[in-house]
Amino acid sequence: MSRVRDVMNVMEQFAPSALKEDFDNVGLILGDADEEVRGVLVTLDITEKVIDEAIANNCNMVVSHHPIMLSGLKKITGKNDMERVVLKSIKNNIAIYASHTNADSVMDGVSGKMCDKLGLKKRKILSPIKESLVKLVVFVPVDHAENVRKAIFKAGAGVIGEYGSCSFSQEGQGTFRASENTNPFVGERGELHFEKEVRIETILPSYLKGKVVNEMVNAHPYEEVAYDIYPLKNDWEKAGIGMIGELDEACDEIDFLKEVKNIFNVGCVRHTQLLNKKVKKVAVCGGSGSFLLSKAIAEKADVFITGDFKYHQFFDAEERIVIADIGHFESEQFTKEVFFELLTKKFSNFAVRLSLENTNPVNYL
Incomplete structure (x- = not known):
């Protein structure tokens, strides 16, 4: 059930x-x-x-x-x-x-499906999410490092692009003095203890922080787990709005726009002036994507396919790109x-x- x-x-x-x-x-x-x-x-x-x-x-x-x-x-x-x-x-x-x-913000979501229909290869997010990643650092006794790594990876940490279980480890020596109110895993109450530990570093989306920390603490042998979480300035390349990719073979602009009209069953394609050059690199965004025009231009897309462009926004193409407005519904269907x-x-x-x-x-x- x-x-x-x-x-x-x-x-x-x-x-x-x-x-x-x-x-x-x-x-x-x-x-x-x-x-x-x-x-x-x-x-x-x-x-x-x-x-x-x-x-x-x-x-x-x-x-x-x-x-x-x-x-x-x-x-x-x-x-x-x-x-x-x-x-x-x-x-x-x-x-x-x-x-x-x-669903707009994941690789295989709305814009990803548009890429599927167009047969685009070498895809990437057009506007990656910014400052949404954090770094987790935790200190673990040597013999328990592998268990803690497995726990945080299973919870979703350690993904960089197409690679998973990503971390960095460095051995060192940790110190602590347990109070009389503790039940230390190693060492004695009231005595300064030295322990060989591993510093484990990994990366994760900030929204997973609670889940990853909870799993890490459950897998860790210490009563009090020493860990740090640092905000990162990195872009999250696997999440964000819009996508860009390449056709297998370059084609004429008018032929490409006719193919777009056919694939998306569009009543009409509103487009800017054709630039009389081949189409190879294509940017897409399901729904209302006019705010991504500058990104598409910066990525040197030949055509930008989306919906809901306003009249004056078409001027912003400035003969640097062909805007193809196929409609909100049509781009997301x-x-x-x-x-x-x-x-x-x-x-x-x-x-x-x-x-x-x-x-x-x-x-x-």
Whole structure:
């Protein structure tokens, strides 16, 4: 039997809520985490029709990219779609979970799926998260160093790019004097003790600090564990907004834009002046990505694909890059596939369904 919290845990491991933007509203928005899951409906947006679809398919949990109640609700009377979503979900015991800007911030998330569809290689984050890493230093008796290392690695520390279990160790001598109120692992109360210890250093995302420290303390033999945590200025290269990569082969701009239109099934591609050069390096950002234009230019992207560019922002390309605005919905539409693939791999005791509702509010003639 799987519960709502089990689905939540899988989603959190994929895209931790700690990676969300400050304005966002993610995680379990409505429902009981202990409720048994009968079925999950995966969607990009939550509308009343999506809730009706969940009810019709016996799904008592909806996993969505876009959350509800970003600006909050003061009354719930059913006068608009959002209020009807809340009322109908409560009446039918449907849990609602959202993974929004946190799903934008992971390598295999929203922008990563855009890269998949475009066949981009040599990918990296366009705008890595800054100052979100910390360094952990702990001092451990020599014979227990390996156990402590394993514990902190298992908790998520020690990942640098594509490498895991990363640490540095140095042997030295530690000293302490245990008071009469202690039960020291080594040494005697009231006496200065010298112990051969290992200094272990590793790196971790700051949001994992509590978990890593807890596991470290549990694996450590001392009553009082000596450790330090230092903030780092490093960029977190594996987390952030937008991505950039390369095509296998360079192609003409107009051919590339036609391919983009076809892949994303776009009503129209709004783009800046073509520069009459080959397209090789492509930057992408699902949703509203105009704020990343300078990053895309700095990375020497030939084309930047995103949505929601305003009229005057197109001038900022200044013939240095081709902006291709394919629309907010269109750029994020494949996010449903990301969540669907993730959940179907993890759960086999209930149905996971892709919503068939087209929630795009923009139409084209």
